[in-house]
Amino acid sequence: MCGQATAEPRFRAALDEGLPLALTHRSYAYEAGGIPNNERLEFLGDSVLGVVVTDALFRNHPDLPEGQLARLRSAVVNSRALAGVARTIGLGDYILLGRGEETTGGRDKDSILADALEATLGAVYLAGGMPAAGELIHTLFDPLMRRSATLGAGLDWKTSLQEAAAAHGLGAPVYVVESDGPEHAKTFAATVVIDGIARGSGTGRTKKDAEMQAAAATIEDLGPPPGVEATPDG
Missing domain, CATH: 3.30.160.20 (Double Stranded RNA Binding Domain)
Structure with missing residues (x-):
C-alpha cells in the first residue's frame, strides 16, 4: 500500500499488526468485550495527516497568506473529504463494526470512514515512520490538494x-x-x-x-x- 516501504519485512510485519486495530470501530470493540479500538490510532493519524498536508500546501503555495492556507487545508482535511478518499479505496468493506452500526449503514457513514482512514494513516506511521505515511498521504490526497487550490469562494x-x-x-x-x-x-x-x-x-x-x-x-x-x-x- 505504501510503495517501496512495504518491501521492508519489519514494516510489513508492523503494518499487519496495526491495521486490524486501525479498522476496529468502538462499537465492535464494545461488543467484543471491551477490546482496544482505533481511536488512539485515529488521534495519531489525524496529526500526521495535518502535518503532511500543511507542509505540502505551505511549499506549493509560497505566496498565500496564513488565512488562505488554512482554508485550503480545511478543504482537504475534513470528515467529508476524508470519507470520500476512504470510499475510493473501498476502506469501508474492511471496518469491524458492531451489530448496531452494521444495521444502520455504518460502513458508509462519513464519520466512521474518516476515522478509519486516519487510524490507518496512524498505523502506517507507526510501522514505517513519516516517509511511509507521507508517501501514502501524497498518493491519496495530492489530487484533492490540487483541486482545493481552484475552489475559491467555494471553500x-x-x-x-x-x-x-x-x-x-x-x-x-x-x-x-x-x-x-x-x-x-x-x-x-x-x-x-x-x-x-x-x-x-x-x-x-x-x-x-x-x-x-x-x-x-x-x-x-x-x-x-x-x-x-x-x-x-x-
Whole structure:
C-alpha cells in the first residue's frame, strides 16, 4: 500500500499488526468485550495527516497568506473529504463494526470512514515512520490538494449555500446540530433545514465542520446559483 516501504519485512510485519486495530470501530470493540479500538490510532493519524498536508500546501503555495492556507487545508482535511478518499479505496468493506452500526449503514457513514482512514494513516506511521505515511498521504490526497487550490469562494460552504438558497427563491438556511460521544471525543452531526424541509446533512469533530459539510451536501442537492460554478466533489 505504501510503495517501496512495504518491501521492508519489519514494516510489513508492523503494518499487519496495526491495521486490524486501525479498522476496529468502538462499537465492535464494545461488543467484543471491551477490546482496544482505533481511536488512539485515529488521534495519531489525524496529526500526521495535518502535518503532511500543511507542509505540502505551505511549499506549493509560497505566496498565500496564513488565512488562505488554512482554508485550503480545511478543504482537504475534513470528515467529508476524508470519507470520500476512504470510499475510493473501498476502506469501508474492511471496518469491524458492531451489530448496531452494521444495521444502520455504518460502513458508509462519513464519520466512521474518516476515522478509519486516519487510524490507518496512524498505523502506517507507526510501522514505517513519516516517509511511509507521507508517501501514502501524497498518493491519496495530492489530487484533492490540487483541486482545493481552484475552489475559491467555494471553500466557504455556508456563504455559498446562502447565495444558492436565495438564487433558488428559498429562505435562509437553518442549522440543527446534535452531538454524540464523550466530552473528549465528540462527534457532531448537522442538518440544514430550509423552509421547514431537511436538506443536507454532515458530520465532523467540531460544530463548525459539521455545519460546513451539511452546507456542502445541500449545495449539491440544490445545484449552484446562477453564475457560480459547481465545486468538484472531494
